[in-house]
Every structure is written in structure tokens, then in C-alpha cells.
Amino acid sequence: xxxxxxxxxxxxxxxxxxxxACGSDPRKEFTKxxxxxxxxxxxxxxxxxxxxxxxxxxxxxxxxxxMIASQLKDMSIDGKxxxxxxxxxxxxxxxxxxxxxxxxxxxxxxxxxYYMSTSFVSGMLDLANSFNYPVELxxxxxxxxxxxxxxxxEAGETLTSGELDKKTxxxxxKTFTNAENSKMGRxxxxxxxxxxxKSFKKDKDSVTHTFTKKExxxxxxxIDEVAKEDKEYQKSSDAKDVKEAIKSLKNDLDKLDIKVxxxxxxxxxxxxxxxxxxxxxxxxxxxxxTVSVTPQKNDQNIKMPTKKEVISQDELKDILSxxxxxxxxxxxxxxxxxxxxxxxxxxxxxDNPEIQKLMDEELNEMLKQIExxxxxxxxxxxxxxxxxxxxxxxxxxxxKLNDVLEQALNxxxx
Numbered sequence: 001x002x003x004x005x006x007x008x009x010x011x012x013x014x015x016x017x018x019x020x021a022c023g024s025d026p027r028k029e030f031t032k033x034x035x036x037x038x039x040x041x042x043x044x045x046x047x048x049x050x051x052x053x054x055x056x057x058x059x060x061x062x063x064x065x066x067m068i069a070s071q072l073k074d075m076s077i078d079g080k081x082x083x084x085x086x087x088x089x090x091x092x093x094x095x096x097x098x099x100x101x102x103x104x105x106x107x108x109x110x111x112x113x114y115y116m117s118t119s120f121v122s123g124m125l126d127l128a129n130s131f132n133y134p135v136e137l138x139x140x141x142x143x144x145x146x147x148x149x150x151x152x153x154e155a156g157e158t159l160t161s162g163e164l165d166k167k168t169x170x171x172x173x174k175t176f177t178n179a180e181n182s183k184m185g186r187x188x189x190x191x192x193x194x195x196x197x198k199s200f201k202k203d204k205d206s207v208t209h210t211f212t213k214k215e216x217x218x219x220x221x222x223i224d225e226v227a228k229e230d231k232e233y234q235k236s237s238d239a240k241d242v243k244e245a246i247k248s249l250k251n252d253l254d255k256l257d258i259k260v261x262x263x264x265x266x267x268x269x270x271x272x273x274x275x276x277x278x279x280x281x282x283x284x285x286x287x288x289x290t291v292s293v294t295p296q297k298n299d300q301n302i303k304m305p306t307k308k309e310v311i312s313q314d315e316l317k318d319i320l321s322x323x324x325x326x327x328x329x330x331x332x333x334x335x336x337x338x339x340x341x342x343x344x345x346x347x348x349x350x351d352n353p354e355i356q357k358l359m360d361e362e363l364n365e366m367l368k369q370i371e372x373x374x375x376x377x378x379x380x381x382x383x384x385x386x387x388x389x390x391x392x393x394x395x396x397x398x399x400k401l402n403d404v405l406e407q408a409l410n411x412x413x414x
Contacts, residue, residue, distance in 0.1 A: 026200035030207045031189040033262040042267060042295035044082035051075040052272070053288040074100075082298035089302040101127045108149070108304060115149040115305050118316065125323075141319050149305040150316055184226050191222050208261040213249060216256060220246050253277050255286075269293040356394065363397050367404045374408035382409060 054072050079094035087110070094105040103123030108115050122142065128135050137145075195215055201208045211219075224242045227233040249256060255276040262269055269292070276286040370377060382405045390398060 025193075025197065026202045026207050027193040027195065027197055027209075029202065029264065030200055030209055030262065031192050033207065033264050033267075034192070034260070042297055043085070044080065044296045044298035045293050046078075046080040046296060047291065047293045048079075049077040049289065049291045051287070052290050053286065055284075055286050057284045080296070082300070082302060084302045087302065089304065091302045096123075099127060099130055101130050103127060107152075108302065109152075110304060113304075114152040115310065116152050118145040118148045118150060118311070121145055121320070135323050137319070137323055141322050144319055145311075145316075147309060148311045149309055150311060150313060183229075184223070187222055187226050188219065191218060205265045206261050206263045208259065210257050210259040213253060213256040216258065217246055217249050220249070267295040359393060359397060363393065363400060367400065370404050370408050374411045377405060377408040379409065 051072055051074070074097070076097045077094055078097070079092060081090060081092040083090045089108070089110045091108040092106070094107075096103040096105065101123065103126075104117075104119045106117035106119055108117075121137070125135055125137065192209075195209070199209055220242055224239070224246070227238070227242075233239055253275060255274065257274045259272040259274075260270070271291040273289045273291075274287070276284070278284045385405070386398075386402070389401070393401065
């Protein structure tokens with residue numbers, strides 16, 4: 001499944017709306033609101049993204065991929081952001097609701113620096129524990145992270161580098177900077193207003209349109225056409241990315257609909273994206289995702305972190321390196337790993353036909369991976385694998401696993 005290309009096409013199409021969004025002819029009303037990027041009334045917004053549906057039907061990844069896809073259906077992201085145009089600062093708070101755990105992310109920045117709060121660490125530890133990886137940081141180490149931030153540019157690739165700015169400015173400046181008056185904005189409005197009038201619906205204070213795959217391709221083609229007038233764009237990676245997105249949409253996606261609804265009074269923006277695709281092996285995947293943005297007014301000052309509140313990437317690594325298993329004392333660890341623990345009845349798993357069907361599928365996928373990569377199997381990790389699954393797999397499943405492990409080990413000694 002060509003997920004990289006799929007997501008490139010999706011993201012490029014979605015950017016058209018998200019960057020721009022936050023009469024008698026509903027098309028003109030729709031474009032008026034869509035491209036109305038200037039508003040003195042609002043300098044902040046709350047937003048929510050939710051994975052409404054996610055299905056996968058294919059052999060690649062087997063039961064494990066299907067299980068993850070099922071769990072991701074409940075994934076959502078809640079957040080809010082605020083912008084201070086005078087001081088050129090912004091702040092954003094995001095809470096990712098994933099696998100039943102809440103992971104907080106906080107960002108603050110200006111034109112020169114962007115920082116991320118270390119508050120996400122405790123959420124990641126809770127997520128690890130929910131997957132039965134009992135890990136924790138000591139209270140003293142957690143206290144070192146309280147109220148601290150890391151420089152995003154230092155944490156990864158230099159996001160604020162001039163080189164990156166050059167790569168992104170060519171398309172961004174030609175697309176929706178001053179969207180109402182730019183040639184790009186005028187051409188896009190003209191194109192959208194040429195779409196079927198009947199597909200634009202007005203209901204009280206809201207106007208709605210569902211962009212089809214064909215229309216999204218037309219919009220991307222228009223972006224490429226207008227942006228080509230800029231020599232920097234022609235030399236940039238943006239030109240290649242847009243062409244690849246168009247090609248991916250045409251050839252790789254069976255369906256892509258983006259429903260956009262805008263309230264002209266509250267400026268609230270709602271989007272629902274539906275995507276479906278199938279690869280050459282008939283593996284099928286579909287996604288339905290919703291995004292809602294509600295503009296707000298923020299009167300509070302945006303505070304950049306002080307030097308004392310910023311820790312280096314090395315300091316963060318040193319703190320995270322002290323993560324330990326819960327109950328690291330030998331006696332506690334023996335208790336945690338006690339296979340006679342009555343709270344986990346492994347026999348029930350072995351007697352459950354639905355669970356065993358899932359285990360068979362998972363085992364088959366595991367065996368394929370071992371057979372395809374026998375060189376990675378050592379005596380040590382083979383024993384660890386056996387130990388890790390012996391209480392879940394039944395005798396027949398363990399025999400299959402042991403046979404393949406022995407074959408891999410023998411192949412490595414040839």
C-alpha cells in the first residue's frame with residue numbers, strides 16, 4: 001500500500017482548506033468565507049480532530065494491523081491555539097486521546113524559536129504502561145521536567161533554518177498569503193465558483209460543499225499552474241511534491257471526498273474527509289476523519305519560556321535514560337512476572353476460539369517475518385521470544401514457532 005503517496009495527496013489537499021479557513025449564489029458565499037483569512041474579532045481557536053472510522057482488509061500485517069486499525073478508530077485530538085500578531089508569538093495546546101490514554105503536548109514560539117513542553121513525557125509513560133510495559137521515572141526526575149521546555153529545532157532537524165524557509169516560502173507565499181488579493185487566491189476562487197452550483201448547500205448560517213477527488217485534483221493543478229510563474233517554485237521541491245500528489249490522487253486513491261462547512265456568523269469550520277484505496281494485491285483501506293475549528297478571542301499574553309525553563313536535548317536524554325521498570329527490586333520483579341498471578345488467566349485465552357483465531361493470524365505473520373529475516377535471530381532473542389509467548393500460545397502454536405526459530409538459527413550457522 002503506497003501510504004506515503006496517499007498521505008502526501010491527502011495532506012496537500014487538506015492544507016488548501018485548513019490554511020484558508022481559520023449572496024444569492026452559495027458558491028460565492030462559500031469562497032468568500034473560505035478565503036476570508038483576515039479577522040480582527042478572532043485571534044485564537046479551539047479545534048478537534050477525530051478518527052471517525054478506519055478499516056483495513058488485507059494480508060500485509062495480518063491480524064496485528066487489523067487490531068491496531070480497530071483501536072485507532074477511537075483516536076482523537078483536542079486542542080486550542082492563540083496568536084499575538086503584535087508580538088509575533090503563538091501558543092498551542094494539544095491533547096492526543098490514544099488507546100485510552102491522554103497525552104498532552106504544549107507548544108509556544110515566535111518567528112525565531114519554537115519550544116515544546118516536556119509535559120508529554122508523563123503521558124507517554126502512561127501509554128507504555130497501558131501496553132503492559134511497566135515503566136516509570138522517579139519523582140525527582142519527573143520534577144526536573146516540571147514546567148520545562150525543549151527547543152524544537154534542537155530536538156530534531158533544524159526546523160527554523162533558513163534552508164527550510166527557502167523550501168517552504170515559494171509555495172506558501174504564492175498560495176494563501178493575503179489570499180483575498182493574491183493571484184493564487186483569485187484563481188482558486190474562480191475555479192471553486194465554477195464547480196456545480198447544486199453541490200453547494202446553504203442551511204441557515206452555514207454553507208457547505210463536498211470537494212470530490214476530481215475537484216481536488218483540479219485545485220492542485222491550478223496551484224501548480226499559478227505557482228510555476230515563480231522561478232523559485234520551479235526549482236523547489238514543492239513543484240515535485242505537488243506533481244507527485246496529483247499523480248497519487250489519480251492513480252492510487254479510489255475515493256477522496258472532503259466535506260467543508262463554514263458558519264459565516266461564528267466562522268466555525270467543520271471538515272469531514274473520506275478516503276478509500278486498494279493496492280495491486282487487493283488490500284483495501286478506508287479512512288473517515290473529522291476536523292472542527294471554532295474561532296475565539298484571546299486576551300491573555302503569550303509567555304515565552306525563560307532560559308531557566310529551557311533544558312537541552314542532552315539533559316532530556318539523560319533524564320529519560322533513567323526510566324526503569326516498575327518494581328525494579330528483584331523481589332518486586334519476581335512478583336510482577338509471576339506466571340501464577342490469578343489476575344491473568346492465560347488458560348482462558350487458550351480456550352477462547354476467537355482469541356485463538358487472532359493468535360493464529362498473528363503467529364503466521366510472525367513466522368513470515370522470521371523466515372524473511374533469519375539473520376536477525378540469535379539464540380538470546382529466540383529464547384526471549386519463546387518466553388514471552390509461551391503463556392499465550394497453545395502447544396501447536398508453540399511447536400510451529402519453535403520449528404521456524406530452529407530453522408533460522410541453523411541457517412545462521414551455515
